[in-house]
Amino acid sequence: MATHKLLLLPGDGIGPEVMGEVKRLIDWLxxxxxxxxxxxxxxVGGAAFDAHKVSISEGDMAKAMDADAVIFGxxxxxxxxxxxxxxxxxxxxxxxxxxxxxxxNLRPAVCYPALADASSLKREAIEGLDIVIVRELTGGVYFGxxxxxxxxxxxxxxxxDTQVYxxxxxxxxxxxxxxxxxxxxxxxxxxxxxxxxxxxxxWNEVMTQVHKREYPDVTLEHQLADSGGMxxxxxxxxxxxxxxxxLFGDMLxxxxxxxxxxxxxxxSASLGEVDVKSKKRxxxxxxxxxxAPDIAGKGLANPIAMIxxxxxxxxxxxxxxxxxxxxxxxIAAVLASGLRTADIKSEGTTAASTTQMGEAxxxxx
Amino acid sequence: MATHKLLLLPGDGIGPEVMGEVKRLIDWLxxxxxxxxxxxxxxVGGAAFDAHKVSISEGDMAKAMDADAVIFGxxxxxxxxxxxxxxxxxxxxxxxxxxxxxxxNLRPAVCYPALADASSLKREAIEGLDIVIVRELTGGVYFGxxxxxxxxxxxxxxxxDTQVYxxxxxxxxxxxxxxxxxxxxxxxxxxxxxxxxxxxxxWNEVMTQVHKREYPDVTLEHQLADSGGMxxxxxxxxxxxxxxxxLFGDMLxxxxxxxxxxxxxxxSASLGEVDVKSKKRxxxxxxxxxxAPDIAGKGLANPIAMIxxxxxxxxxxxxxxxxxxxxxxxIAAVLASGLRTADIKSEGTTAASTTQMGEAxxxxx
Ligand SMILES: CC(C)[C@H](C(=O)O)[C@@H](O)C(=O)O
Ligand SMILES: CC(C)[C@H](C(=O)O)[C@@H](O)C(=O)O
Numbered sequence: 001m002a003t004h005k006l007l008l009l010p011g012d013g014i015g016p017e018v019m020g021e022v023k024r025l026i027d028w029l030x031x032x033x034x035x036x037x038x039x040x041x042x043x044v045g046g047a048a049f050d051a052h053k054v055s056i057s058e059g060d061m062a063k064a065m066d067a068d069a070v071i072f073g074x075x076x077x078x079x080x081x082x083x084x085x086x087x088x089x090x091x092x093x094x095x096x097x098x099x100x101x102x103x104x105n106l107r108p109a110v111c112y113p114a115l116a117d118a119s120s121l122k123r124e125a126i127e128g129l130d131i132v133i134v135r136e137l138t139g140g141v142y143f144g145x146x147x148x149x150x151x152x153x154x155x156x157x158x159x160x161d162t163q164v165y166x167x168x169x170x171x172x173x174x175x176x177x178x179x180x181x182x183x184x185x186x187x188x189x190x191x192x193x194x195x196x197x198x199x200x201x202x203w204n205e206v207m208t209q210v211h212k213r214e215y216p217d218v219t220l221e222h223q224l225a226d227s228g229g230m231x232x233x234x235x236x237x238x239x240x241x242x243x244x245x246x247l248f249g250d251m252l253x254x255x256x257x258x259x260x261x262x263x264x265x266x267x268s269a270s271l272g273e274v275d276v277k278s279k280k281r282x283x284x285x286x287x288x289x290x291x292a293p294d295i296a297g298k299g300l301a302n303p304i305a306m307i308x309x310x311x312x313x314x315x316x317x318x319x320x321x322x323x324x325x326x327x328x329x330x331i332a333a334v335l336a337s338g339l340r341t342a343d344i345k346s347e348g349t350t351a352a353s354t355t356q357m358g359e360a361x362x363x364x365x
Numbered sequence: 366m367a368t369h370k371l372l373l374l375p376g377d378g379i380g381p382e383v384m385g386e387v388k389r390l391i392d393w394l395x396x397x398x399x400x401x402x403x404x405x406x407x408x409v410g411g412a413a414f415d416a417h418k419v420s421i422s423e424g425d426m427a428k429a430m431d432a433d434a435v436i437f438g439x440x441x442x443x444x445x446x447x448x449x450x451x452x453x454x455x456x457x458x459x460x461x462x463x464x465x466x467x468x469x470n471l472r473p474a475v476c477y478p479a480l481a482d483a484s485s486l487k488r489e490a491i492e493g494l495d496i497v498i499v500r501e502l503t504g505g506v507y508f509g510x511x512x513x514x515x516x517x518x519x520x521x522x523x524x525x526d527t528q529v530y531x532x533x534x535x536x537x538x539x540x541x542x543x544x545x546x547x548x549x550x551x552x553x554x555x556x557x558x559x560x561x562x563x564x565x566x567x568w569n570e571v572m573t574q575v576h577k578r579e580y581p582d583v584t585l586e587h588q589l590a591d592s593g594g595m596x597x598x599x600x601x602x603x604x605x606x607x608x609x610x611x612l613f614g615d616m617l618x619x620x621x622x623x624x625x626x627x628x629x630x631x632x633s634a635s636l637g638e639v640d641v642k643s644k645k646r647x648x649x650x651x652x653x654x655x656x657a658p659d660i661a662g663k664g665l666a667n668p669i670a671m672i673x674x675x676x677x678x679x680x681x682x683x684x685x686x687x688x689x690x691x692x693x694x695x696i697a698a699v700l701a702s703g704l705r706t707a708d709i710k711s712e713g714t715t716a717a718s719t720t721q722m723g724e725a726x727x728x729x730x
Contacts, residue, residue: 076560090560120490120599141506141528142561149563152531159567161528163506167521193615195441195455196507198514202524226615227655230623233598234485250558250591251616258595290592 003036004318007067009060009096012046012080012089013291014301014354015073021303021358022071022310025327028362035320040067044096045075045089045291055092064096069317070284071310072096074291089291097137100282102270103169104176105135105249106312107288109236109256112265114335115344119261121233126259131239132184133256134177135249137270139169140199142246165199165245170206172273177243178215185240187219191228191248200225203245225252232256257288264289264302264343265331267309269316283317285309295342299353302341304331307361330364368401369683372432374425374461377411377445377454378656379666379719380438386668386723387436387675390692393727400685405432409461410440410454410656420457429461434682435649436675437461439656462502465647467635468534469541470500470614471677472653474601474621477630479700480709484626486598491624496604497549498621499542500614502635504534505564507611530564530610535571537638542608543580550605552584556593556613565590568610590617597621622653629654629667629708630696632674634681648682650674660707664718667706669696672726695729 006026010019029035042060043051051057055075056064064070075089085091096102111119111129119126144162151157174190181188190207192200204222211220223231225248231238232252236259244252257266266289272282287305295301308331315324339360340349352360371391375384394400407425408416416422420440421429429435440454450456461467476484476494484491509527517523539555546553555572557565569587576585588596590613596603597617601624609617622631631654637647652670660666673696680689699722705714706722717725 085563085566088560094561120486122485122487125485141526144525147563149567156532157567158529158531159562159564160509161562161564163526163528164523166517166523193612195453196459196612196615197524197526198450198512199524199526201450202514202522226619229594229616230619230628233620233623247558247612248616250561251594251613254591254595255598255620258598263595 001036003038004068005066006037006039007063007070008039008041009044009064009070009072010041010047011044011073011075011291012077013074013293013296015075015291017297017299017301017354018287018303018306019071019073021354022306024358025307025310025362028365034323035318044072044092046077046080048092049080049083049087049089053087055087055089056095061095061099064100068280069313070096070100071313072284072286073306074287074289076291077293079293094142096284097270098143100284101138101272102282102284103136103138103273104173104271105137106180106269106271107133107135107253107257108266109133109253109260110262110266111260112262112332112335115262115265117261117346118344119259121259121261126236126261129236129260131236131256132180132241133249133253134173134180134241134243135253136169136173136245139165140246163197163199163247165202167202167206170203171210173243174207174210175214176271177241178210178218181218181241186217187221187240189221189223189228189239189242191223191225191242191244191252193225195224199245207243228252229255232259253288264341265304265308267305267312269309269312271316281317283313285313299355300342301354302343303354303358307331307358326365330361333364334360366401368403369433370431371402371404372428372435373404373406374409374429374435374437375406375412376409376438376440376656377442378439378658378661380440380656382662382664382666382719383652383668383671384436384438386719387671389723390672390675390727393730399688400683409437409457411442411445413457414445414448414452414454418452420452420454421460426460426464429465433645434678435461435465436678437649437651438671439652439654441656442658444658459507461649462635463508465649466503466637467647467649468501468503468638469538469636470502471545471634471636472498472500472618472622473631474498474618474625475627475631476625477627477697477700480627480630482626482711483709484624486624486626491601491626494601494625496601496621497545497606498614498618499538499545499606499608500618501534501538501610504530505611528562528564528612530567532567532571535568536575538608539572539575540579541636542606543575543583546583546606551582552586552605554586554588554593554604554607556588556590556607556609556617558590560589564610572608593617594620597624618653629706630669630673632670632677634674634677636681646682648678650678664720665707666719667708668719668723672696672723691730695726698729699725
């Protein structure tokens with residue numbers, strides 16, 4: 001059995017708590033002889049700042065580069081609101097994405113039937129919802145230069161951010177979306193603002209070319225990002241795979257996640273290019289939810305998104321699709337049994353702490 | 366009685382139809398001696414392209430500069446998908462905003478009780494919703510330079526858009542938001558992405574200063590634009606006035622509008638600075654909905670957003686608040702009577718065409 005190297009980066013807020021439940025699962029997989037994971041742990045975000053005055057240390061970056069997959073909790077919180085921009089908690093996550101070249105962020109927005117009523121949307125609008133947002137993650141306004149604040153004198157400053165996209169960046173994220181659609185409902189919707197942004201014009205042009213040249217059998221639709229956002233609210237089930245840039249992806253995937261009523265349940269995968277020789281790809285897995293500092297340390301956090309993110313790691317990094325399916329089934333079974341953390345509690349269900357939920361899922365497995 | 370100069374720019378798609386109903390209202394106000402409007406009409410968007418190969422002619426721009434208010438329909442449609450970027454329909458609207466220096470875009474998102482069930486959101490989430498999004502309209506990534514596509518050779522192109530904000534731009538839109546909040550529920554929520562964008566850092570800093578210095582009695586909250594979008598979907602009633610930049614405002618205001626279930630009903634105002642001498646300000650009023658090419662020319666369009674936008678003109682440009690209230694009341698009365706255009710039709714209501722709806726509102730007045 002091959003040994004897989006994992007780097008666990010719990011981060012801040014509820015990060016360590018939900019990571020604890022993944023650790024429990026990994027330990028069990030190891031001791032039951034189902035898989036062989038070698039885990040190491042590092043600091044990221046506010047936790048790294050508190051220890052080393054950086055958002056991630058060079059040592060932990062080296063470990064991340066060396067790992068087969070990074071399992072990431074969450075970063076940030078009011079405690080670090082005043083730290084210098086360069087070492088703010090989020091910088092650690094952004095550096096991981098950039099240095100590991102994790103250009104493809106997959107964010108499923110799935111409505112768990114048991115939770116359909118937790119959504120602010122009507123049941124009929126989201127019941128059975130199963131879409132994936134494919135977000136470009138290493139380009140656009142997140143990393144473009146110049147990115148500066150200049151003092152103009154007279155009490156005036158000027159802030160500049162730069163959105164940059166090259167053809168190859170759009171092509172490779174397009175391919176990820178089309179490949180994914182082929183295994184799903186065969187439809188890709190590309191979203192940009194070509195009516196205002198030159199990057200939107202190029203995005204639209206390149207997606208159209210990739211489609212025509214390489215994926216003519218997949219349906220491709222184009223939508224302006226603002227009306228795409230509207231359509232997501234109005235009738236999300238019209239989508240299958242949505243592909244969009246880094247900033248629109250940030251907004252649209254959060255909105256899609258919230259629609260489902262299952263925010264504490266949703267995983268994400270950030271993937272790099274497949275290496276031609278080793279056939280491996282760098283990858284980071286993290287829950288869609290944030291660090292939720294208000295409930296941190298109270299045993300209230302829902303570990304399902306984190307466990308489910310680890311499930312994506314099994315599937316995308318370690319070719320253990322069958323085991324991933326079992327993890328998904330265990331989550332569904334525990335939900336069906338009526339166990340609920342505080343975020344998804346409703347009448348007639350049984351309250352569970354972070355640990356109780358993690359243990360119940362493990363027992364189911 | 367003062368004479369007010371209006372420029373009507375119906376534009377494309379359903380624009381001319383809904384503008385027709387405003388024209389009917391204006392004619393009646395004139396003939397009944399209630400007000401004195403002098404109207405002129407121009408071409409914008411695809412209509413201007415078809416006539417002059419531009420998105421708005423210099424002649425019509427001059428008229429717009431000279432008018433007391435511009436009443437704008439909608440622009441765009443698949444017919445002009447392939448026209449050169451510089452003369453695409455949207456360019457006409459963007460030029461009007463920029464050259465008239467209409468930096469403040471007010472977009473109310475109100476849920477009409479009669480239409481609460483048209484929303485994809487649960488009734489309790491949106492019933493009674495009444496928020497305003499104040500969107501910066503002449504800065505940011507819409508107008509920043511460089512904005513280019515460059516050929517890099519080898520089949521590669523590079524697209525660049527630039528987000529630029531200066532202190533004064535953030536200050537003045539902040540003031541609009543705080544002034545508005547003072548007349549409402551006294552709360553402003555500022556949204557940006559300070560964890561990723563330098564413009565977000567400056568935006569946050571300047572809003573905080575303006576608040577402290579000039580509006581300490583108004584509540585100010587800051588939210589990251591992605592979680593702000595989430596909160597808008599989850600529980601929109603927590604907001605009163607949201608202030609945000611041009612691109613986030615584009616996304617968030619469309620989403621807010623769609624939440625209400627009243628998209629065909631929502632007006633907007635785009636305002637310039639108040640001139641110290643004349644006490645006048647340049648202004649453009651337009652419905653939030655687009656040109657809806659699929660239903661254009663069929664008498665199906667809902668004219669309420671357009672009429673209500675004219676109502677905003679009465680209020681903000683001509684100091685006729687009482688008359689604007691009457692227009693709002695007439696719209697509410699007609700809805701209460703059960704009359705509905707196709708977009709808001711539900712069981713037990715009476716179908717109306719664009720014209721029938723316009724006439725009914727006028728009769729009510
Ligand atoms: C934490 C933050 C930098 C990040 C982003 O903006 O990408 C987060 O919102 C996300 O979506 O993963
Ligand atoms: C038509 C388009 C240029 C415009 C925008 O992006 O501002 C529209 O979406 C709007 O919100 O008014």
